Amino acid sequence: MxxxxxxxxxxxxxxxxxxxxxxxxxxxxxxxxxxxxxxxxxxxxxxxxxxxxxxxxxxxxxxxxxxxxxxxxxxxxxxxxxxxxxxxxxxxxxxxxxxxxxxxxxxxxxxxxxxxxxxxxxxxxxxxxxxxxxxxxxxxxxxxxxxxxxxxxxxxxxxxxxxxxxxxxxxxxxxxxxxxxxxxxxxxxxxxxxxxxxxxxxxxxxxxxxxxxxxxxxRLMTDRPNQYLVRSSDDRRLAALLLAEPCVRGARLRGDTALEVEADDFGGFAQVIPKVARDNAIRVFEVTPTDESLESVFSYLVNS
CATH class of the missing domain: 3.40.50.300 (P-loop containing nucleotide triphosphate hydrolases)
Incomplete structure (x- = not known):
């Protein structure tokens, strides 16, 4: 070696x-x-x-x-x-x-x-x-x-x-x-x-x-929000519920097909979204990080 x-x-x-x-x-x-x-x-x-x-x-x-x-x-x-x-x-x-x-x-x-x-x-x-x-x-x-x-x-x-x-x-x-x-x-x-x-x-x-x-x-870059693409059975209602959570910085609809979410705490958001969905009978079909690609990390580091 x-x-x-x-x-x-x-x-x-x-x-x-x-x-x-x-x-x-x-x-x-x-x-x-x-x-x-x-x-x-x-x-x-x-x-x-x-x-x-x-x-x-x-x-x-x-x-x-x-x-x-x-x-x-x-x-x-x-x-x-x-x-x-x-x-x-x-x-x-x-x-x-x-x-x-x-x-x-x-x-x-x-x-x-x-x-x-x-x-x-x-x-x-x-x-x-x-x-x-x-x-x-x-x-x-x-x-x-x-x-x-x-x-x-x-x-x-x-x-x-x-x-x-x-x-x-x-x-x-x-x-x-x-x-x-x-x-x-x-x-x-x-x-x-x-x-x-x-x-x-x-x-x-x-x-x-x-x-x-x-x-x-x-994930160590705590000054930048973690970004996710979320698809669910009721994106509008899920967005309103997530905005009430302390770890969620923002949520916006992407047309009628998905929800874009910004969260400050990676671990906190991973626990919050299934609980919120379960408690409110919302089915979550997809939760995908959109800024963990190498291109995103590279851009953050170069421009920070």
Whole structure:
């Protein structure tokens, strides 16, 4: 089990602070690294990979510094966001090059295996200059997999991929996580992060804004009301009854089909609504949180 730790990590360029006093502990499984453009995600991934030294603090894998540590580099697979590749090489030549740099036994076989994992075997003998953006993304992932790394760092890995390619890549990352690998990836495709990474690390303006399960983070934000969509046999009457409850901040009808409710206390509301409905012979068909999606949590954290 490989663990990645950032302790009091900062990185600045002259007077510009890119990352400011970040602390993270990342274990096996899939962790989503989230933040708006310019938040410092790519800088953090570069420091995790040991390519960029922190200006202050430490980055370690299993207690060993990542920077200038060849043994650690052999445990890391990095997929950078930059699209610059050796376009004059074929896909197989590019992937084999990384296998050779990592001194993998039988680099040719390792390259073919990695290319097969990302479903690029049919295009392996084509020059990278002929690849689409999504194909370039996949061949970069293959290159990062040749040495079977325990830690996989991916910066916007889904860029340019079509829906089928994205589903395959998500399944591949999930498979790696089940094998016990430590995976960190940044993405703006929030609904896909939500599908494969319950653990999130949110960075805003270079600072660590939140860490943990995104739904749990949302519930800790007590200054924001929890929002629900409720469907019942009598939405109008249920709205009036709920407004009398201390934990309910607001309720409004959504046409004739549903009720939108805002509640201050997640646990309190979960107890109140079944009791109110039962005591007043109202059938509740649906109670769905509408602001526990990753997109909602991310929006709250960025704009708060």
């Amino acid at each position: 490989t663990e990645l730790d950032l302790t009091d990590v900062s990185r600045w360029y002259g007077n510009v602070v890119a990352v400011n006093d970040v602390n993270m502990h990342i274990g096996p499984g899939i962790t989503g690294l989230l933040g708006p453009n310019g938040a410092g995600k790519s800088t953090l991934l570069s420091m995790m990979a040991g390519l960029l030294p922190p200006s202050a603090g430490t980055v370690t894998i299993d207690g060993r510094p990542t920077r200038a540590n060849i043994a650690i580099y052999r445990q890391i697979g990095l997929v950078p966001v930059q699209e610059s590749l050796y376009d004059f090489l074929t896909g197989e030549q590019f992937v084999r090059l990384n296998a050779e740099l990592q001194k993998v036994p039988q680099p040719g076989l390792a390259a073919k295996r990695a290319i097969g994992l990302v479903e690029m075997s049919d295009a392996a003998d084509r020059k990278i200059s002929t690849y689409s953006k999504g194909m370039k993304q996949r061949i970069k992932v293959a290159s990062a997999l040749t040495h079977d790394p325990a830690v996989l760092l991916l910066d916007e890995p889904f860029n340019g991929m079509d829906p089928i390619q994205r589903r395959h890549m998500m399944a591949l990352l999930t498979q790696f996580a089940e094998q016990g690998r430590t995976i960190v990836f940044s993405s703006h495709i929030l609904e896909e992060v939500e599908q494969i990474a319950r653990q999130v690390e949110v960075v805003v303006a270079g600072r660590h804004a939140a860490s943990g399960d995104f739904a749990a983070i949302r």
